Amino acid sequence: xxxxxxxSLRLGQQDLKCRTGCGFxxxxxxxxxxxxxxxxVRCVQRKLKQKTDETGPGSSSTSQIAxxxxxxxxxQHGHGHGHQVKKPEQDTPGTLQKKKFTAVLQKTLQxxxxxxTQQRGHVPDPTEGQFLLQLRQLRIPDDGKRKLKLEIxxxxxxIWKYMNGNGGKNINELSDLVQNAYTKVSDIVHNDPxxxxxxxxxxxxxxxxxxxxxxTQNHKFLFSPYFTTDEDSDVKxxxxxxxxxxITAKHLDCSIDExxxxxxxxxxxxxxxxVGIDSYYSPQEKLQCTWRCCRHIFELLKRxxxxxxxxxxxxxxxxxxxxxxxxxxxxxxxxxxxxxxxxSRVMSGESGYYFTNLCSAIAFxxxxxxxxxxxxxxxxxxxxxxxxxxxxxxxxxxxxxxSLHLISENMKRMEMLQKKNALISxxxxxxxxxxxxxxxxxxxxxxxxxxxxxxxxxxxxxxxFLIGQARAHLHNENEAGHYQANMLSGGxxxxxxxxxxxxxxxxxxxxxxxxxxxxxxxxxxxGRLSPLHQNLQPAEHxxxxxxxxxTAFDAVSLLEExxxxxxxxxxxxxxxxxxxxxxxxxxFDLSDQSGENSTADESKLxxxxxxxxxxxxxxxxxxxxxDSTTDSLIDSEVPGTAVLLPSPLxxxxxxxxxxxxxDIPSISCNTGDFSSLGQEGTEAPK
Amino acid sequence: MSARRxxxxxxxNFKAVLLGxxxxxxxxxxxxxxxxxxxxxxxxxxxxxxxxxxxALEDGRRAQLNIWDTAGQERFxxxxxxxxxxxxxxxxVYDITDQDSFQKVKSWVRELRQMRGTEIALIxxxxxxxxxxxxxxAYEEALQYARTVGAQYVETSAxxxxxxxxxxxxxxxxxxxxxxxxxxxxxxxxxxxxxxxxLSNSEDSELPDPGDPAGQRSCCGI
Numbered sequence: 022x023x024x025x026x027x028x029s030l031r032l033g034q035q036d037l038k039c040r041t042g043c044g045f046x047x048x049x050x051x052x053x054x055x056x057x058x059x060x061x062v063r064c065v066q067r068k069l070k071q072k073t074d075e076t077g078p079g080s081s082s083t084s085q086i087a088x089x090x091x092x093x094x095x096x097q098h099g100h101g102h103g104h105q106v107k108k109p110e111q112d113t114p115g116t117l118q119k120k121k122f123t124a125v126l127q128k129t130l131q132x133x134x135x136x137x138t139q140q141r142g143h144v145p146d147p148t149e150g151q152f153l154l155q156l157r158q159l160r161i162p163d164d165g166k167r168k169l170k171l172e173i174x175x176x177x178x179x180i181w182k183y184m185n186g187n188g189g190k191n192i193n194e195l196s197d198l199v200q201n202a203y204t205k206v207s208d209i210v211h212n213d214p215x216x217x218x219x220x221x222x223x224x225x226x227x228x229x230x231x232x233x234x235x236x237t238q239n240h241k242f243l244f245s246p247y248f249t250t251d252e253d254s255d256v257k258x259x260x261x262x263x264x265x266x267x268i269t270a271k272h273l274d275c276s277i278d279e280x281x282x283x284x285x286x287x288x289x290x291x292x293x294x295x296v297g298i299d300s301y302y303s304p305q306e307k308l309q310c311t312w313r314c315c316r317h318i319f320e321l322l323k324r325x326x327x328x329x330x331x332x333x334x335x336x337x338x339x340x341x342x343x344x345x346x347x348x349x350x351x352x353x354x355x356x357x358x359x360x361x362x363x364x365s366r367v368m369s370g371e372s373g374y375y376f377t378n379l380c381s382a383i384a385f386x387x388x389x390x391x392x393x394x395x396x397x398x399x400x401x402x403x404x405x406x407x408x409x410x411x412x413x414x415x416x417x418x419x420x421x422x423x424s425l426h427l428i429s430e431n432m433k434r435m436e437m438l439q440k441k442n443a444l445i446s447x448x449x450x451x452x453x454x455x456x457x458x459x460x461x462x463x464x465x466x467x468x469x470x471x472x473x474x475x476x477x478x479x480x481x482x483x484x485x486f487l488i489g490q491a492r493a494h495l496h497n498e499n500e501a502g503h504y505q506a507n508m509l510s511g512g513x514x515x516x517x518x519x520x521x522x523x524x525x526x527x528x529x530x531x532x533x534x535x536x537x538x539x540x541x542x543x544x545x546x547x548g549r550l551s552p553l554h555q556n557l558q559p560a561e562h563x564x565x566x567x568x569x570x571x572t573a574f575d576a577v578s579l580l581e582e583x584x585x586x587x588x589x590x591x592x593x594x595x596x597x598x599x600x601x602x603x604x605x606x607x608x609f610d611l612s613d614q615s616g617e618n619s620t621a622d623e624s625k626l627x628x629x630x631x632x633x634x635x636x637x638x639x640x641x642x643x644x645x646x647x648d649s650t651t652d653s654l655i656d657s658e659v660p661g662t663a664v665l666l667p668s669p670l671x672x673x674x675x676x677x678x679x680x681x682x683x684d685i686p687s688i689s690c691n692t693g694d695f696s697s698l699g700q701e702g703t704e705a706p707k
Numbered sequence: 708m709s710a711r712r713x714x715x716x717x718x719x720n721f722k723a724v725l726l727g728x729x730x731x732x733x734x735x736x737x738x739x740x741x742x743x744x745x746x747x748x749x750x751x752x753x754x755x756x757x758x759x760x761x762x763a764l765e766d767g768r769r770a771q772l773n774i775w776d777t778a779g780q781e782r783f784x785x786x787x788x789x790x791x792x793x794x795x796x797x798x799x800v801y802d803i804t805d806q807d808s809f810q811k812v813k814s815w816v817r818e819l820r821q822m823r824g825t826e827i828a829l830i831x832x833x834x835x836x837x838x839x840x841x842x843x844x845a846y847e848e849a850l851q852y853a854r855t856v857g858a859q860y861v862e863t864s865a866x867x868x869x870x871x872x873x874x875x876x877x878x879x880x881x882x883x884x885x886x887x888x889x890x891x892x893x894x895x896x897x898x899x900x901x902x903x904x905x906l907s908n909s910e911d912s913e914l915p916d917p918g919d920p921a922g923q924r925s926c927c928g929i
Contacts, residue, residue, distance in 0.1 A: 044821040045788050057792065057822075221718075274780070319754040329755035331734030332725075332776035336783055368793040369720045369773050374757040377775070381786035393782040 063197060152234050159230060160223045164215035169227055172209065173234050176202040180239050190248045196360035199235070199243075203363045206231045229305060232363055237302040243361055245353035254352035258387060262347040265386065267404050272394045275337030276325040284321055291317035292346040299350050304362030307354060308372040315375040318342060332378075340382040355380060718761070719770040721882045724791045726815045727800035728808040729779035732834040735865035736800065737774055740875050762879055772879060774798075787815070788822060795882040796828040798874070803833040803862065804841040809849065816856050826889055828881035829858035832874060836864040 039047040045055030054062065156166055176199070183195055210216050210224045219227070236243070245251040270277040278284045294314035301307050318338045322330035330338075348354075358376065359367060367373045385393070391401030403409035725733040734755045741758050756776040764770055777783070777790045791797055799815050801808040812831055819827060831853045833844065846862065853860035859877060863870035 044818060045792070055788075323754075329734075329738065331754075332756040332778045333729050333734070333780065335754065335756050336778035336786075337780075365720065369722050369771075371757050371759070374773070374775050377789055381783070381789040384786055384789060385783065388785070389782075 059193065063193075152237075155230060159227055161219045161227050162215055162217075165210070165213065165219065165227065168209060168213065168215060169206070169231055172202065172206050173231060176235050177238060180235075180242055184242045184246075190246070192246060192249045192356075192360060195243065195246070199361050200364055202235070203228070203232065207363075228363065233303045233305055236304055236361055240302040244357050245350065249356070251350075251353040251356050254356075255350045258351050258383065259347060259349070261387060262344055264405050264407075265344055265389075267410070268341075268344055268394065270337075270341055272396070273337040273341050274395070275341050276322060276334055277338055277341055278325060284325065287317050287321040287324075288342060288345065291315075291321070291342045295342060295346040296348045298348060298354050304358045304366070307358050308362065308366065308376055311375050311379055312372040314342070315339065315378070336378060336382065336385075339378055340385055343379070343382050343386060351383060355383065719764075719768065719883070719886070720773065721770055721796065721879065721886075722773045722775065722794040723796035723798060723878055723882065724775045724777055724794045725798050725800060726777055726787065726791070726812075726819075727779055727798075727832075728781075728802075728805075728811045731779065731800045731802040731805070731808050732865045733776055733779060733798075733800050736798070736832070736834065736863065736871060736874070737776060739865045739868055739871045740774075760875075762875075764879070764883065770879060770883070772875070787818065791819060791823065791827070794823075794827060795885055796830070796878050798830050798832050798878065799858070800832045800834050801844070802835050803844050803849075804835055804838050806843045809833075809844045813852065816858065820856060825857065826885065828878065828885045829853075829856070830874065830878055830881065831858050831860045833860070833862040834865060836862050836869060837867045 039045045039053070039055035039058050041054060041058045043055060043058055045057060047053040047055050047058075156170065159166060159169075161169070179198060179202070180195070183190070183198060207228055210219075210227050216224060216227075245255075277288060291314045294310055294317060298307050298310045298314075301310060315335075318335065319330055322334050322338055326334060343351075359380075367376055391398040394401065396404075400409070725737065727733050737758050738755050741755075741760070758774045758776075760772045760774075762770050762772050775790055775794070777787065797815075797819055799812045799819075801812045803809075816829060816831070819829060831849060833846070833849055849862075850860045859881065861870060861874050861877065863874055865871060
């Protein structure tokens with residue numbers, strides 16, 4: 022670095038100046054001309070063009086001018102490229118490490134620039150409806166609105182055409198295209214008769230609106246287009262700022278108090294605004310953002326200096342903020358605004374002033390050297406390369422104090438958090454306790470309720486009249502009655518139910534202890550379950566037993582009835598009878614559930630009850646078998662009975678089929694039926 | 708000018724930059740100018756680096772005067788072009804007790820003339836006339852220099868509020884004159900007043916002396 026040879030910032034920049042020698046800085050985009058000279062050149066060209074073809078004077082010639090200038094510019098355009106290529110070699114001495122970056126980055130980035138730009142194209146377009154609404158809200162005549170809309174569409178399509186055209190693209194042509202449109206719109210708004218009645222403010226807002234709509238909608242085309250070097254500049258300046266991270270407010274001689282937390286907050290506000298510039302689409306909004314950023318800085322300076330700040334204070338502060346913010350796409354944003362905002366906006370007004378300051382701050386950052394920071398060139402180089410960490414005793418002491426302050430603040434915060442944490446954990450334990458208590462309480466309550474109201478299963482009481490009814494019914498349909506059919510359908514069940522019935526009925530009749538009787542029935546039902554599965558026997562066997570039982574039972578009951586139960590109503594009808602039976606059946610079901618804890622003792626009783634029945638059925642066989650005291654034995658008995666009576670069954674099958682309609686309802690009746698009958702059956706032996 | 712503008716045209720927009728070394732009183736001048744007009748209320752404002760004022764012109768029109776302060780430190784000297792690009796006038800302020808600041812003004816003038824030619828109105832301002840006893844730059848010397856470069860010369864005292872209002876009046880007047888001399892659409896910055904009378908573009912390096920004695924008149928320090 023030959024900064025010692027070129028100590029002054031100004032002297033080092035001679036190579037960068039405008040080709041015409043006007044003294045301003047030229048830019049590669051302007052063919053090495055400064056913006057003013059470039060504009061002048063373009064103006065002259067445009068006039069010539071206009072004179073030569075007198076076709077489209079005035080408003081409608083914008084596109085023609087653009088086209089014309091495109092033709093005329095082509096040789097110069099080529100020259101511009103040559104200039105661009107030469108540039109990095111020329112400006113080596115003055116611009117620090119710029120050359121390295123340009124050499125490397127231009128190669129790498131230009132290839133990817135187009136892709137990046139396209140990726141960036143996914144800018145969510147603000148809804149056109151919103152703009153239409155705003156257009157409607159503009160306080161200008163409808164005629165003017167229509168014209169404004171037309172102009173917007175025209176510029177839109179022109180930009181689109183330019184971007185999609187095949188010709189070589191120059192950002193300045195595009196910029197001129199837009200600026201011409203602004204001029205035209207401004208002309209329309211101020212001179213067109215349709216805007217006659219509008220006030221000046223309304224006219225301005227109409228122009229603003231025009232700019233905002235077009236810029237927002239074309240942001241994706243116009244922001245950092247792939248044919249510019251904006252991307253490179255962005256990366257360059259970002260790297261540069263990163264290298265300059267060691268710069269403090271003191272270097273810049275600015276009155277920002279870095280160790281004051283209040284000032285720091287304002288700096289942060291300014292920084293966030295500056296960074297936010299990138300997130301807006303229209304130049305106006307970007308300028309607004311800049312404006313807010315600078316406002317924060319002035320607020321800061323006012324507190325520091327105690328009065329309205331002058332530019333002497335402001336610029337260093339702004340530079341400081343830019344350095345600390347290192348905003349993304351800085352050059353792209355700046356260029357976007359300078360190219361495509363209404364030129365008058367940047368050149369006048371407060372936001373224009375701030376924007377200019379921002380530009381100069383960036384320029385300063387790009388070209389600053391040791392001298393401009395008040396340090397020697399060697400020191401600057403050392404700091405830039407990171408070999409020498411910057412530290413002054415006083416500064417580091419202040420910063421150290423600040424760090425200590427921060428540490429203590431953080432410790433306070435940690436303490437607070439710790440307390441909160443402890444509180445939370447204690448709350449958790451108490452909550453857990455509560456949960457356990459609640460659980461205990463609930464179980465206790467449930468227990469007391471259970472204790473208060475135990476499940477008492479009452480003995481089954483079969484109304485006496487039912488027995489009589491059953492008997493009467495049986496009597497009525499003795500030969501081929503539906504009871505037989507029921508029994509057939511019931512199959513194996515009937516035999517079991519019979520035993521149940523026998524077991525249950527006997528105690529009731531004998532008016533014994535209720536619990537005992539309950540258990541009896543339950544025992545029977547229990548026993549019923551297992552035989553049921555075992556007794557999936559051929560139908561013939563199944564048929565045999567019920568009929569056998571039935572007939573025998575029936576005979577017994579009929580015989581015994583008048584003696585024991587004289588009061589029963591013999592002439593009950595079948596339907597009523599069935600209803601009564603279902604009730605009884607239900608009782609039995611209940612007993613089923615409770616009967617699981619029945620004991621073997623009762624089974625004996627059960628069997629005892631069964632004895633008479635069996636005896637009545639077939640007097641010779643059952644006693645020996647039944648004495649072996651299990652329900653299953655009853656089952657084993659069944660085949661025996663079946664064997665005994667093979668012949669009467671077969672006609673019964675036929676009769677059963679005839680009654681098949683009643684099958685399903687009769688199943689339940691069947692069991693119940695026999696319970697009532699069983700009562701009688703049991704009764705009979707006694 | 709044209710009747711249409713007088714009726715409903717946009718207000719004229721003037722931009723003037725304040726150039727000069729640090730501590731010569733640029734900001735004080737601006738503050739004094741605003742304060743004088745607004746009765747000290749301006750001190751409550753946030754900043755003094757950019758001020759804008761509406762002024763009534765002799766012909767009944769109104770103009771908006773934007774005054775851009777610039778950082779005077781030497782390190783920011785190179786940034787000058789960014790500021791005075793597109794400006795209509797420049798106030799070159801120096802401290803009459805400081806010869807160096809006068810030399811600085813000379814360099815500014817050279818730069819401005821080189822870059823902007825005659826399309827910018829220049830006023831050289833010798834400030835701090837309240838410190839007459841410490842004067843280092845003679846009035847005649849400064850006036851002579853101003854004449855050779857086609858600039859006006861004014862001496863003021865921001866502290867005593869002497870010549871400040873006159874200074875800005877003169878500035879407005881000069882800028883208006885500049886405007887009428889310039890070709891209407893020489894610069895897109897003139898968008899607000901597109902129908903300026905198209906006079907022949909005078910490319911002379913020297914300002915045509917308007918014969919306005921304002922420059923001399925407002926040298927009130929002496």
